[in-house]
Amino acid sequence: MISKQKTPLAIDGGEPVRKRPFPTINDASGRTLGSEELDNLRQVIDSGKLFRFAGNFVSEFERDLASLLNMKHAVAVSSGTAAIHTALATLNLNPGDEVIVPPITDMGTIAPVLALNLVPVFADVDERTLTLDPESVTERITERTRAIVAVHLAGNMCDMDVLKSVAGAHSIRLVEDCAQAYLSADNGRLSGTIGDIAAFSLQQSKHVTAGDGGAVVTSDDDLARRAAMFMDKGWDRARGGRHYILLGLNYRMNELTGAVAAAQIKKVEGVVQSRRESATALSAAIRDLPGVVVPYVRPGVQHSWWFYPMLWDQAQSRFNAQEAAAAMQAEGIPASYGYIGKPIFDNPFMQERKTYGDSTYPWGSDGRDIIYRNEDVPRTCRALERLIVLPINENFTAQDVADMAEGVRKVALTGSLDS
Numbered sequence: 332m333i334s335k336q337k338t339p340l341a342i343d344g345g346e347p348v349r350k351r352p353f354p355t356i357n358d359a360s361g362r363t364l365g366s367e368e369l370d371n372l373r374q375v376i377d378s379g380k381l382f383r384f385a386g387n388f389v390s391e392f393e394r395d396l397a398s399l400l401n402m403k404h405a406v407a408v409s410s411g412t413a414a415i416h417t418a419l420a421t422l423n424l425n426p427g428d429e430v431i432v433p434p435i436t437d438m439g440t441i442a443p444v445l446a447l448n449l450v451p452v453f454a455d456v457d458e459r460t461l462t463l464d465p466e467s468v469t470e471r472i473t474e475r476t477r478a479i480v481a482v483h484l485a486g487n488m489c490d491m492d493v494l495k496s497v498a499g500a501h502s503i504r505l506v507e508d509c510a511q512a513y514l515s516a517d518n519g520r521l522s523g524t525i526g527d528i529a530a531f532s533l534q535q536s537k538h539v540t541a542g543d544g545g546a547v548v549t550s551d552d553d554l555a556r557r558a559a560m561f562m563d564k565g566w567d568r569a570r571g572g573r574h575y576i577l578l579g580l581n582y583r584m585n586e587l588t589g590a591v592a593a594a595q596i597k598k599v600e601g602v603v604q605s606r607r608e609s610a611t612a613l614s615a616a617i618r619d620l621p622g623v624v625v626p627y628v629r630p631g632v633q634h635s636w637w638f639y640p641m642l643w644d645q646a647q648s649r650f651n652a653q654e655a656a657a658a659m660q661a662e663g664i665p666a667s668y669g670y671i672g673k674p675i676f677d678n679p680f681m682q683e684r685k686t687y688g689d690s691t692y693p694w695g696s697d698g699r700d701i702i703y704r705n706e707d708v709p710r711t712c713r714a715l716e717r718l719i720v721l722p723i724n725e726n727f728t729a730q731d732v733a734d735m736a737e738g739v740r741k742v743a744l745t746g747s748l749d750s
């Protein structure tokens with residue numbers, strides 16, 4: 332039970348709710364790294380086989396990831412960005428083709444689109460879930476649209492049924508960006524198993540971490556074969572000899588990374604379970620507070636809580652979201668305002684169209700003049716203004732959740748307009 336009693340806020344000189352740090356994904360306190368990873372690493376060093384085609388850990392990680400998702404293939408790569416690049420490259424699109432993407436995501440979703448000379452087209456999001464709004468996606472489809480990248484932001488699922496039927500109706504490929512979404516599910520179907528191909532990240536902060544790393548997952552044999560070649564400079568090793576079949580890069584994962592990844596993937600179910608318990612308890616504790624809008628999860632969806640995206644209702648508070656987040660920070664709660672702060676396209680190189688020399692390519696291609704404006708994605712802008720990110724990780728205890736709820740409670744009640 333949340334008490335209604337008000338105490339002076341730390342920003343006004345009161346006692347902070349929490350004086351010791353929370354477990355964080357930035358170090359061991361919020362991660363599950365331990366003896367399993369160390370044992371694997373020792374084996375790699377002892378064997379002297381650091382290259383993936385000499386050792387076994389990268390392959391083991393691939394097998395475990397594919398089997399966890401009940402998919403035919405997983406191909407490990409060197410980062411989540413490399414995974415998106417590889418996934419899109421398998422689709423064999425033409426320069427200037429359009430790919431629909433959301434404006435709330437990491438640059439790792441967008442840069443590979445441009446690196447393939449494809450044109451990112453931004454659809455608006457559903458303000459409640461921060462994921463692609465299928466209606467807006469439909470509005471953005473042109474005769475050049477070839478793919479949609481569905482980003483399951485923070486671990487919440489895009490509306491995949493609708494996106495899949497939109498993609499099917501227009502013969503467009505559907506790529507899932509699961510960098511933030513391991514074992515999320517929509518009516519029992521796991522993230523990464525619904526589209527044509529999916530990308531995962533193993534960067535420091537992710538549910539499964541090896542510092543950096545990534546993987547693509549698909550059950551399509553041809554896409555998997557192309558992915559395996561793309562991440563290996565286009566080399567078709569299965570054929571024997573040295574034949575470069577397609578234009579590829581070196582995005583191979585090495586065995587040191589694979590050793591950690593292979594140990595980590597075996598822990599991911601526990602990681603996600605623990606995050607779900609913390610997020611459920613947090614939502615129950617703060618949902619009725621003035622100003623607080625707990626994350627919306629569609630019926631049938633299982634969130635995996637990469638972070639806890641709370642929306643702030645300023646109509647109920649004398650604080651705006653930025654002020655509320657600052658007040659929570661003063662209480663010792665590591666809240667942050669706005670995630671990426673602005674739509675991803677509102678960054679200098681994209682606004683100034685600095686890609687390949689002075690060419691403005693691919694935007695300037697075919698006489699199209701694609702301009703990215705905040706007013707074209709109003710729900711994205713509103714959501715970012717209201718968004719307060721509360722960190723969650725697998726090592727949160729019930730006390731951590733209670734303290735976080737108490738920090739939110741203090742700020743919400745003190746800021747409340749109806750008292």
Ligand SMILES: Cc1ncc(COP(=O)(O)O)c(C=O)c1O
Pocket residue numbers: 410411412413415436437438439440482508510511532533534543544545
């Ligand atoms: C949604 C999303 N896509 C792609 C990426 C890129 O992953 P990486 O940092 O591993 O390259 C990230 C990383 O944060 C991400 O959050």
